[in-house]
Amino acid sequence: MLNYLVRRVLVMIPTLLVISALIFVIIQLPEGDYLTTYIAELESQGESVSKEKIAFLRQQYGLDKSLPEQYFTWLFGMFQGDFGYSFEYDLPVSDVVGDRLLLSFVVSFATILFTWVVAFPIGVYSATHQYSWADHGLTFIGFLGLATPNFLLALVLLYIANIYFGTSIGGLMDPQYVAQPMSFGKFVSVLEHLWVPVLVIGTSGTAGMIRRLRANLLDELQKQYVVTGRAKGLPRMRLLVKYPLRMALNPFVADIGNLLPQVISGAAIVSVVLSLPTTGPMMLTALRSQDMYLAGSFLMFLSMLTVVGMFLSDLALAVLDPRIRLQGGTRR
Amino acid sequence: MSGANGAGPAMEHYVSPEPFDPHSIEALTPEQERYYMASQWRMMWWRLKRHHLAVASGAILMVMYLSVAVSEVLAPYELHTRNTDYIYAPPQELHFFHEGDFIGPFVYGLRYKLNMENLRREYTEDTSQVYPLRFFCSGDPYRFWGAAEGRFHLVCPAEGGAMFLLGTDRLGRDILSRIIYGSRISLTIGLVGICISFLLGITLGGLAGYYGGLVDDIVQRLIEIIRSFPELPLWMALSAALPVTWSPIGVFLGITVILGLIDWTGLARAVRSKLLALREEDFCTAAVLMGARPSRVIGRHLLPNFMSHLIASATLSIPSMILGETALSFLGLGLRPPITSWGVLLNEAQNINVVALYPWLMLPVVPVIVAVLAFNFFGDGLRDAADPYKTA
Numbered sequence: 001m002l003n004y005l006v007r008r009v010l011v012m013i014p015t016l017l018v019i020s021a022l023i024f025v026i027i028q029l030p031e032g033d034y035l036t037t038y039i040a041e042l043e044s045q046g047e048s049v050s051k052e053k054i055a056f057l058r059q060q061y062g063l064d065k066s067l068p069e070q071y072f073t074w075l076f077g078m079f080q081g082d083f084g085y086s087f088e089y090d091l092p093v094s095d096v097v098g099d100r101l102l103l104s105f106v107v108s109f110a111t112i113l114f115t116w117v118v119a120f121p122i123g124v125y126s127a128t129h130q131y132s133w134a135d136h137g138l139t140f141i142g143f144l145g146l147a148t149p150n151f152l153l154a155l156v157l158l159y160i161a162n163i164y165f166g167t168s169i170g171g172l173m174d175p176q177y178v179a180q181p182m183s184f185g186k187f188v189s190v191l192e193h194l195w196v197p198v199l200v201i202g203t204s205g206t207a208g209m210i211r212r213l214r215a216n217l218l219d220e221l222q223k224q225y226v227v228t229g230r231a232k233g234l235p236r237m238r239l240l241v242k243y244p245l246r247m248a249l250n251p252f253v254a255d256i257g258n259l260l261p262q263v264i265s266g267a268a269i270v271s272v273v274l275s276l277p278t279t280g281p282m283m284l285t286a287l288r289s290q291d292m293y294l295a296g297s298f299l300m301f302l303s304m305l306t307v308v309g310m311f312l313s314d315l316a317l318a319v320l321d322p323r324i325r326l327q328g329g330t331r332r
Numbered sequence: 333m334s335g336a337n338g339a340g341p342a343m344e345h346y347v348s349p350e351p352f353d354p355h356s357i358e359a360l361t362p363e364q365e366r367y368y369m370a371s372q373w374r375m376m377w378w379r380l381k382r383h384h385l386a387v388a389s390g391a392i393l394m395v396m397y398l399s400v401a402v403s404e405v406l407a408p409y410e411l412h413t414r415n416t417d418y419i420y421a422p423p424q425e426l427h428f429f430h431e432g433d434f435i436g437p438f439v440y441g442l443r444y445k446l447n448m449e450n451l452r453r454e455y456t457e458d459t460s461q462v463y464p465l466r467f468f469c470s471g472d473p474y475r476f477w478g479a480a481e482g483r484f485h486l487v488c489p490a491e492g493g494a495m496f497l498l499g500t501d502r503l504g505r506d507i508l509s510r511i512i513y514g515s516r517i518s519l520t521i522g523l524v525g526i527c528i529s530f531l532l533g534i535t536l537g538g539l540a541g542y543y544g545g546l547v548d549d550i551v552q553r554l555i556e557i558i559r560s561f562p563e564l565p566l567w568m569a570l571s572a573a574l575p576v577t578w579s580p581i582g583v584f585l586g587i588t589v590i591l592g593l594i595d596w597t598g599l600a601r602a603v604r605s606k607l608l609a610l611r612e613e614d615f616c617t618a619a620v621l622m623g624a625r626p627s628r629v630i631g632r633h634l635l636p637n638f639m640s641h642l643i644a645s646a647t648l649s650i651p652s653m654i655l656g657e658t659a660l661s662f663l664g665l666g667l668r669p670p671i672t673s674w675g676v677l678l679n680e681a682q683n684i685n686v687v688a689l690y691p692w693l694m695l696p697v698v699p700v701i702v703a704v705l706a707f708n709f710f711g712d713g714l715r716d717a718a719d720p721y722k723t724a
Contacts, residue, residue: 018557026566029573147651147704149658152678152697159687265564269659273682283565284663287572295572299565306560 004318012311016304020078023299024071027292035063037290038087074293078300084293088286093297096282101301104267104278106190107197108305111263112256114202115209120252123213127248128240130218139214142207150266151273154200158274161196197274201266205259212255213248220244250321256313260306268302376640379717386713389706396703400516407509408487408495410472411672415494415504418442421455423499423507423692430462438464439495452689463493499692501680510677511696517673519703521588521657522650528592530646533599538630540600541607548604555597563594567656571665580671587666591653602645606638640718648711651704658700674700 035057042048058064065073074084083093126135173189220226221244229239271280279298286295353359360368370378380386399406415421424439441461445454471488475481489495498507540551567590574586610616611634619633635642660666661675662682669676677696680686686693 015553015557015560018553019560022557023569026569026573029570030575143705143708144701146708147655147701149655149662149678149697149700151659151662152681152694155681155684155687155694159684162684261560261562264562268562268564268568269663272663284568284665287568287665295569299561299569302562302565303560306562310560 001318005315008311008314012307016307017075019303019307020075020300021071023296023303024074026299027296028067030290035087074296083297083300086286086291086294088289088291088294093293096294097279097297097301100277100279100282103276104264104271104280104302105305107194107201107267107271107276107278108260108263110194110198111201111205111267112259114198115205115259115263116252118202119206119209119213123210124217124240124245126210126214127217127221138210142210145203146207148203150200150204150270153203154196154270154273157196157200165192197267197270197276200270201263204266205262208262209252209255209259213252216248216250217244220247250317253313253316253320256316257310260309264302264306372640376714376717380713383713383716385709386717389709389713392702392706393710396515396699396706397519399512400519403512403516404474404476404482405484406486407506407512408471408485408489409506409509410474411505411510411513412670413472413505413509415496415500415506417444417504418455418494418496418500419504420453420502420690421494421496421500421504422690424494424496425457426497430459435462436464438462438490439493439497441493461493463490463495465495466490498695499690501693507677507692507695510672511674511699514672514674514677514696515699517584517667517671518654518657518675518700521584521591521673522653522707524585524588525591525595525653526646526650528589529596529599529649530642532592532596534603534635534642536596537600537603538607538635541604542611542626542630542634544608551600551604555600558594558597561594563656564659566594567591567660568663568665571660580668584667584671587657587660591656595649595653598649599642599646602638602642603635606641607634610634610637641715644711644715644718647707647714650711651707654700654703654707 035054039054055064063070077084081094083097085091086093086096089096122138126138129135173186173193223244226239226244229243230236234242267278268280268283270276271278272284275281279302283295283298285291286298380390404410409415421442421444424442426437426439428434428437430438441458441463442455443458445456446452447454466488467486469485469488470483471485473481473483496506496508498511500506501510536551536554540548570590570593571587574583578586607630616629616633619629624632657666657673658675658678661673662678664679667673667676674696678694678700681693681696
């Protein structure tokens with residue numbers, strides 16, 4: 001087990017390094033840098049910018065250095081918790097990002113929890129009642145969830161929530177709680193607002209999860225040991241829970257790896273629509289204004305969240321399934 | 333035996349007078365012959381035919397793609413026609429009977445009033461005005477595929493009347509026509525994108541599976557890295573990197589390439605795992621011994637073994653591309669007007685006011701859902717049909 005763990009961690013490090021390099025390249029791709037955007041903006045307002053000031057700014061933000069130099073500065077800074085400087089907000093990235101990351105994490109976590117809680121009973125029911133009306137209906141709803149663009153569903157649900165439940169529009173809490181410290185009221189308010197994004201982001205993942213669980217459980221249910229169990233008179237429920245369900249659970253855990261990028265992707269666009277104080281909307285504006293360190297840090301954080309999530313799911317899988325532990329490879 | 337020692341009566345011996353054909357038992361009925369001699373693709377078609385949902389979805393997709401070829405003729409209005417008298421007009425109802433008389437499909441005129449209290453535009457049906465639709469008629473001029481000029485439409489509003497079956501947007505443009513035009517971009521983007529990802533997936537997956545070893549390791553790591561990026565933020569970052577100065581067509585191509593670049597990993601994995609198993613087969617060794625180059629061994633001997641399967645799984649990943657483009661355009665990072673796709677249309681439905689006041693602006697989502705569902709069902713059916721180990 002320790003062996004496996006060490007190997008898995010060793011694979012993770014170069015992965016993260018390559019990801020960071022890729023992200024750096026991607027955020028450098030647009031022509032020009034934040035300063036050119038900034039200067040263009042000033043000039044369009046009729047202000048002139050002196051050459052010296054530009055040079056000074058360029059030097060201060062380290063934009064005059066060569067690209068590899070900039071990259072390594074950024075990379076080593078990250079190890080020390082310094083994620084660079086956000087041009088637009090005139091603050092260190094970590095100060096800008098702080099809360100939003102936490103909320104992003106909360107939303108993602110809640111969504112995964114939701115996916116599990118919903119997909120599990122439905123998947124089991126669909127498999128044990130194959131081809132029943134409920135099975136067909138649930139499958140169809142699942143497909144519909146898969147096919148509807150998240151952002152539109154978000155808009156409609158937000159509208160419904162506002163009309164029928166009086167939830168305030170936008171944000172993750174009622175306006176009066178925004179700058180407040182954590183309290184019971186704030187907590188409740190967050191819960192009231194959380195369900196819309198969670199439901200919206202969760203739909204597509206839930207549909208996929210139900211389909212996989214159903215397929216796996218169906219495979220297991222056809223095996224000989226189930227027949228044997230039934231023949232010797234095990235109660236249905238006990239038979240189901242004791243063996244086939246446990247076998248079918250494996251992909252459930254393994255799926256976090258697939259689910260996480262999906263959830264984070266979904267969260268990005270849904271939070272733009274719902275104007276949640278998470279990473280999505282800020283990343284969008286950062287990308288637009290070429291606030292490169294801010295955008296890059298967001299991308300890096302999101303990827304890190306995914307990689308670590310995958311690592312955890314591999315770990316959980318190894319604990320659950322000795323075959324994986326002993327072979328020692330990563331999940332293929 | 334008893335006959336041999338002459339004790340019992342001679343056994344009755346019967347010989348059939350019919351001509352004897354030793355192969356008669358194994359001979360196949362014409363039906364069986366047809367079945368056993370059928371090519372792989374033909375068998376796939378038979379199996380697919382039994383999958384009604386898949387066939388229906390395939391038909392829907394075919395209609396949609398055919399409509400793409402003649403969007404200009406199908407749409408009652410031109411893409412950019414502005415009807416300034418009808419801004420944010422709601423969908424008109426299609427009637428057949430006027431005061432009890434049948435006069436074919438027609439719409440009533442719209443009466444417009446600006447509500448001075450909340451400044452909302454209010455439209456009411458004016459049942460005194462009857463505008464029968466015209467069919468095979470001459471209407472808005474257009475340039476067919478940007479080249480030939482024409483005025484011929486399948487259906488047009490009555491002379492002097494208007495027809496907005498799905499309402500109009502903030503410039504008074506007909507939503508129905510825009511959806512029809514939008515399908516041209518939205519549906520092709522998936523196809524072009526999948527071609528890119530197909531090529532990449534087969535090449536890289538093929539190399540990894542055929543050579544194994546170091547190449548395999550590199551490709552595998554690459555796949556893992558790409559998969560650990562959350563898709564949408566990565567798409568967002570990449571499409572934000574497209575230069576603003578590019579022409580809309582350039583942006584269109586750029587977006588397709590971006591969609592394809594991220595999507596190939598699943599296919600590559602499938603190709604790799606199949607090739608790993610197949611390259612050990614005798615026919616592969618034979619081909620190598622006869623001096624075939626790797627590209628020929630892969631392309632000619634190995635890939636055809638599971639090509640049908642690959643195509644099926646490619647079909648299943650088109651929907652994610654359509655949805656991806658829709659999402660990007662919705663955020664304003666994807667395609668830009670004047671190029672019109674369903675996502676660009678949905679960009680107008682970005683805030684909650686739209687849901688409350690002009691819900692018909694969200695209608696472009698319907699073809700998105702239909703196309704995605706159809707691709708999913710069709711792909712599922714295709715995959716089942718392509719499975720060579722399933723008995724028909």
